[in-house]
Amino acid sequence: MTRLLLVDDQQLARSGLIRIFDGEPGLEVVGECSDGDEVERAVTRDRPDVVLMDVRMRRMDGAEATRLLRRRPEAPAVLILTMFDDPDVIAAALTAGAAGFVLKDAPCEQIIQATREVAEGKGWLDPAVVPQVFAAYRSDLRPRRAAETVLITGLSQREREVLSLIGVGATNTEIASRLNIAEGTVKTHIGRVFTKLELRDRAAAVIFALRHGLAD
Numbered sequence: 100m101t102r103l104l105l106v107d108d109q110q111l112a113r114s115g116l117i118r119i120f121d122g123e124p125g126l127e128v129v130g131e132c133s134d135g136d137e138v139e140r141a142v143t144r145d146r147p148d149v150v151l152m153d154v155r156m157r158r159m160d161g162a163e164a165t166r167l168l169r170r171r172p173e174a175p176a177v178l179i180l181t182m183f184d185d186p187d188v189i190a191a192a193l194t195a196g197a198a199g200f201v202l203k204d205a206p207c208e209q210i211i212q213a214t215r216e217v218a219e220g221k222g223w224l225d226p227a228v229v230p231q232v233f234a235a236y237r238s239d240l241r242p243r244r245a246a247e248t249v250l251i252t253g254l255s256q257r258e259r260e261v262l263s264l265i266g267v268g269a270t271n272t273e274i275a276s277r278l279n280i281a282e283g284t285v286k287t288h289i290g291r292v293f294t295k296l297e298l299r300d301r302a303a304a305v306i307f308a309l310r311h312g313l314a315d
Contacts (some may be wrong), residue, residue, distance in 0.1 A: 101125055101218045104147035106132040106164065108156040112203065116151060119207045126214065133198075135164030138187040142168060147175045149218050152197070154181040154188055162191040168284045169196035169300060174181045176217045180210070183228070184228045198302050199223030221268045251311065259313065265301060266308025 103120060105113045105128060113131050120126050130145035132138055136159040138150065150168065154161040165177045172261040179192040180198045189200055198217045201210055202225050213223040254262065257278070264274045271289070289304075298304050307313075 100127050101215070102127055102129045102145065102147045103147060103214065104128075104130045104132065104138070104141055104150045106135065106141075106150060106156075106161070107153040107180075109134050109153075112153070116210075119210055120214075123211055126211070135159030135195055136160055138164045139171070142171070142175060149214055150177045151173050151180045151214065152177050152192075154179060154183060154192060162188075162195040162197075165192060165197050166195040176220070178213055178217045178223065184225075189228055193302060193306060196300050196302060198300075200228055201225045202227055214238055216268075220270055220301065222302055247294055250296050251313075254292065258288050258292050258295070261285065262292050262296075262304060262308050263313050265289070265292075265304045266313055268305070 103126060107113050107116070107117050107155055108134070112304060117128050120128050128145055130141050132141050134156045135152075138152070141147075142150070144223075145216070150165075152161040152165060156164075161179060161181070165179070168174050168177065177196065179197045180201050180203055181188065183201050184202060192200060198220075199213050199222055201213045201223065205213075209225070213225070216223045251259075260278060261274055262278060268273040269277065271282050271285045274285045278285070292298070292304065293300075296304070296307060298307060
């Protein structure tokens with residue numbers, strides 16, 4: 100059972116999400132928060148697998164709450180769910196460590212699918228915000244790519260292959276199958292990729308791979 104924590108300063112929004120997930124096999128809402136500064140305490144209490152996080156809240160915004168949460172050992176995945184498709188909002192959330200981004204007016208089926216994908220360790224971007232994501236990261240692409248290209252040269256061929264597959268959202272099991280190696284070996288390669296490229300998590304690796312055209 101995938102345990103969900105809902106974080107939104109609007110009770111109506113939280114109630115709507117509860118209705119969306121009610122009766123969905125394998126998904127269970129175990130807690131709610133009305134602001135970002137309540138998230139860490141709720142995660143300790145409710146032990147969710149996925150946090151569905153609003154962005155703009157009164158005391159602490161979703162990006163900051165996500166950043167603090169991702170510092171925890173074995174932190175749950177964060178799926179940003181908001182009305183805003185502003186490129187700066189998207190970039191802040193993904194940079195903070197969110198695994199996905201969905202607009203609140205997306206179809207219920209898409210919100211459920213995004214939640215399941217993130218719970219499985221994959222990334223998710225609402226199709227409606229993909230152009231803004233690319234625009235945001237292309238805006239300062241040149242200086243960032245110059246510095247990061249140096250780091251890429253330190254990767255082995257196998258590590259580049261693993262990064263490429265992460266870039267298209269492949270799970271560890273799928274990477275192991277594609278490369279015909281053990282899943283434990285995949286985890287070792289991912290750890291080395293994260294260290295060499297100074298990446299915080301899988302979401303950052305996806306962004307890195309896309310930015311450098313490494314996605315398979």
